[in-house]
Amino acid sequence: MSACELRSIPLKRPTFARFGLKMLGVYSSSIVVDPTGCDLRTQLMETTMSLNPHPWASELTTMHCHIWSLLMRGVADRRAAARHPTLASVTPDKRPKARTVVLRAANKVRAWLDIHIDKRAKKVAELIANPFATLHVWDSSEHLQIRLEARAHFLTGRQVEEIWARVPDGSRSAYRIMPAPGSPIEDALAYEEVMELNEFGIIRFEIDLIDALHLGPQHRRARFCRSDDWAGQWLAP
Numbered sequence: 001m002s003a004c005e006l007r008s009i010p011l012k013r014p015t016f017a018r019f020g021l022k023m024l025g026v027y028s029s030s031i032v033v034d035p036t037g038c039d040l041r042t043q044l045m046e047t048t049m050s051l052n053p054h055p056w057a058s059e060l061t062t063m064h065c066h067i068w069s070l071l072m073r074g075v076a077d078r079r080a081a082a083r084h085p086t087l088a089s090v091t092p093d094k095r096p097k098a099r100t101v102v103l104r105a106a107n108k109v110r111a112w113l114d115i116h117i118d119k120r121a122k123k124v125a126e127l128i129a130n131p132f133a134t135l136h137v138w139d140s141s142e143h144l145q146i147r148l149e150a151r152a153h154f155l156t157g158r159q160v161e162e163i164w165a166r167v168p169d170g171s172r173s174a175y176r177i178m179p180a181p182g183s184p185i186e187d188a189l190a191y192e193e194v195m196e197l198n199e200f201g202i203i204r205f206e207i208d209l210i211d212a213l214h215l216g217p218q219h220r221r222a223r224f225c226r227s228d229d230w231a232g233q234w235l236a237p
């Protein structure tokens with residue numbers, strides 16, 4: 001919305017004005033709402049002139065922090081964009097493969113992300129043969145594309161057991177299906193849950209590089225590398 005468009009908004013109800021500011025992402029409890037709306041209209045225009053709904057994109061450090069807060073939100077919030085990254089790997093015959101996954105854990109300090117898998121899935125063999133992978137997230141509300149280049153590790157033993165113990169009953173069936181994922185079957189529902197089976201596994205992606213592209217009035221792109229302790233480098237978008 002431009003400042004010109006804002007000028008024509010009839011600001012009679014302060015509550016509407018407050019809502020408008022909130023929608024623009026600039027709402028702050030410190031904004032004083034004038035009951036006549038006049039001062040507010042001026043304030044609104046001034047604010048819009050300097051409108052920056054994504055201030056975190058201005059600095060490398062804040063952008064890096066924001067990326068991790070979005071990833072962590074993806075773990076906690078089913079509706080967050082980062083809940084469902086696209087995972088890309090390369091097959092042994094060097095063909096790219098992509099699929100949707102659910103983000104299950106994120107650790108900013110060590111820069112890793114976890115997903116849960118059926119150990120028999122094709123991606124497992126692919127990532128054992130070639131552990132280099134990319135996770136991709138497009139967060140439309142943040143106008144942000146995040147590409148995470150990573151190395152895949154397979155967790156085993158106690159760590160998997162502890163997490164399996166916390167997997168809700170309703171979700172466990174995903175790891176007990178016969179035949180194995182990707183097997184040809186006679187018809188669409190010719191598979192079954194085998195209660196004794198447990199093919200639950202975890203892939204931990206150790207992030208080496210983050211490539212972030214923010215689409216704003218001026219686009220910004222940054223690269224963050226493990227090798228330089230995530231200091232960050234602006235790139236031409």
Ligand SMILES: Cc1cc2nc3c(=O)[nH]c(=O)nc-3n(C[C@H](O)[C@H](O)[C@H](O)COP(=O)(O)O)c2cc1C
Nearest residue numbers: 084099100101102115116117118121122123124182
């Ligand atoms: C919304 C959604 C979430 C998914 N989450 C996962 C997941 O967390 N882990 C997983 O292995 N597969 C997940 N899948 C299934 C994969 O996209 C894929 O179809 C399956 O893992 C087989 O892939 P592969 O043959 O490349 O191993 C999900 C699919 C959808 C549509």
